[in-house]
Amino acid sequence: MSEPDDEKPRYHEKAVPSSRFSRVAKLGSLAGSLTGNIIKNTVGAAVKAQKPTVKNTLLHLDNAKSVTKHLSQMRGAAMKLGQMLSMDAGEILPAEWEPILAMLREKAHCMPKQQLLDMLQSNWTANWQEHFDYFDFEPIAAASIGQVHKARLKTGEELAIKVQYPGVANSIDSDLENVAGLLKLTRLIPKGIDIDSILQQAKQQLKQEADYLSELEFLSTFKALLADDPRFIVPTPYSPLSTTEILCMEFIDARPMAELAYETKNTKNTVMTHLFELLFEEMFHFKFVQSDPNFANFLFNPDTRQVVLLDFGACRTIRDSVSDDYKNVAFAMQKQDEAQILSSLLKLGLLNENNSEEMKSTVIKACLTASESVQCESYNFKQAQIISRLQAQTKSLMNKENAIAAPDFDVALVNRKVAGIVLLANKLDVDIKLKELLNEHA
Numbered sequence: 001m002s003e004p005d006d007e008k009p010r011y012h013e014k015a016v017p018s019s020r021f022s023r024v025a026k027l028g029s030l031a032g033s034l035t036g037n038i039i040k041n042t043v044g045a046a047v048k049a050q051k052p053t054v055k056n057t058l059l060h061l062d063n064a065k066s067v068t069k070h071l072s073q074m075r076g077a078a079m080k081l082g083q084m085l086s087m088d089a090g091e092i093l094p095a096e097w098e099p100i101l102a103m104l105r106e107k108a109h110c111m112p113k114q115q116l117l118d119m120l121q122s123n124w125t126a127n128w129q130e131h132f133d134y135f136d137f138e139p140i141a142a143a144s145i146g147q148v149h150k151a152r153l154k155t156g157e158e159l160a161i162k163v164q165y166p167g168v169a170n171s172i173d174s175d176l177e178n179v180a181g182l183l184k185l186t187r188l189i190p191k192g193i194d195i196d197s198i199l200q201q202a203k204q205q206l207k208q209e210a211d212y213l214s215e216l217e218f219l220s221t222f223k224a225l226l227a228d229d230p231r232f233i234v235p236t237p238y239s240p241l242s243t244t245e246i247l248c249m250e251f252i253d254a255r256p257m258a259e260l261a262y263e264t265k266n267t268k269n270t271v272m273t274h275l276f277e278l279l280f281e282e283m284f285h286f287k288f289v290q291s292d293p294n295f296a297n298f299l300f301n302p303d304t305r306q307v308v309l310l311d312f313g314a315c316r317t318i319r320d321s322v323s324d325d326y327k328n329v330a331f332a333m334q335k336q337d338e339a340q341i342l343s344s345l346l347k348l349g350l351l352n353e354n355n356s357e358e359m360k361s362t363v364i365k366a367c368l369t370a371s372e373s374v375q376c377e378s379y380n381f382k383q384a385q386i387i388s389r390l391q392a393q394t395k396s397l398m399n400k401e402n403a404i405a406a407p408d409f410d411v412a413l414v415n416r417k418v419a420g421i422v423l424l425a426n427k428l429d430v431d432i433k434l435k436e437l438l439n440e441h442a
């Protein structure tokens with residue numbers, strides 16, 4: 001049933017611990033290895049006549065490796081929380097953690113063939129192979145809550161089939177609680193970040209993402225919204241074989257977004273411009289947002305410069321008021337109107353009346369700095385070093401207990417979307433006519 005494909009990445013097979021007991025045991029062993037590493041590094045520091053500090057003990061790279069190794073084996077909730085943290089806080093966590101965050105974004109194991117066969121059989125029928133010309137058991141991708149296989153139906157259609165790891169849906173709450181407890185133990189998270197609200201939102205988002213029939217519906221909605229749009233390719237959903245744990249759609253042959261880095265400046269600018277156009281359309285026009293804009297969720301076609309959109313698990317319809325308030329912030333930033341920026345941030349819940357004057361003024365100053373992106377004709381996030389400048393400006397907030405307000409879910413998801421697209425543009429070193437793109441929505 002399998003056709004070899006030399007271009008495909010190889011994944012290590014590793015059984016996903018599916019019972020609650022085995023998942024807790026896995027976290028127990030992580031706690032054990034963290035403690036072991038702390039002792040080892042404290043002793044190591046003492047031998048080298050250094051004072052043991054948080055940096056050379058808790059934040060030591062051995063701990064980073066332990067956390068990554070265990071989370072990537074747990075997959076599901078554990079790994080997703082790591083990904084969310086790296087998206088939300090990736091630019092502000094201590095530099096020592098960058099290797100873990102990078103691995104959490106990318107590293108994954110696939111499930112052993114028998115576990116995969118059990119999932120296919122329990123979701124389909126014993127004779128499921130009758131539907132296919134071939135089904136490649138080697139996954140083309142192993143992500144946080146499922147792995148993706150390529151297959152060809154008897155009718156000739158090529159499908160991408162996402163199969164969820166067993167036990168993911170039932171263990172979301174307990175996994176997230178346990179992992180967050182561990183992360184708190186490592187004191188990894190700056191005081192200013194409200195981990196408990198990230199945790200609540202991660203639970204809510206993951207439960208939605210673990211229901212592949214809801215993703216199938218979101219995929220159909222996006223397919224309809226972008227029908228005949230020459231900038232984008234959205235795979236056609238295939239519902240006859242889709243279930244809550246298996247998602248089937250058209251297979252699209254395109255290149256990973258990371259390879260865009262090697263394309264011409266023109267291609268990079270065009271592809272990234274499409275993504276900013278889509279961002280504004282989702283926020284201000286569709287009011288329906290795909291809120292997980294990580295690198296792996298886009299592919300591109302180098303010849304046509306089209307963007308392939310994938311992974312619709314985390315879509316959300318946002319309230320009209322949220323869409324309007326974001327638009328007000330954007331245009332107030334363009335006009336450098338501090339009073340309007342403040343009132344829109346208050347409405348969005350990104351600031352509240354209890355915040356100190358110092359806090360309000362820090363956030364408004366940061367908005368004014370960021371506003372250069374929508375004022376000049378063409379903007380390059382990387383060359384402007386805007387992220388490090390904003391980090392420096394808001395650094396004082398990171399060390400104050402719960403200083404960063406936890407907005408409601410709509411707002412948190414739009415924030416994640418905006419941040420994700422900006423980080424992508426920053427990474428790719430592109431020039432974007434952001435002012436012009438925004439003005440189309442005036």
Ligand SMILES: Nc1ncnc2c1ncn2[C@@H]1O[C@H](COP(=O)(O)OP(=O)(O)OP(=O)(O)O)[C@@H](O)[C@H]1O
Nearest residue numbers: 141143144145146148160235250251252296310311
């Ligand atoms: N329709 C498709 N055509 C071609 N490749 C696909 C398709 N769908 C998914 N893939 C491949 O599988 C990878 C993972 O897919 P997807 O992002 O949907 O999985 P996921 O489990 O939801 O990931 P995440 O960890 O982001 O939640 C993609 O980056 C892409 O390489």
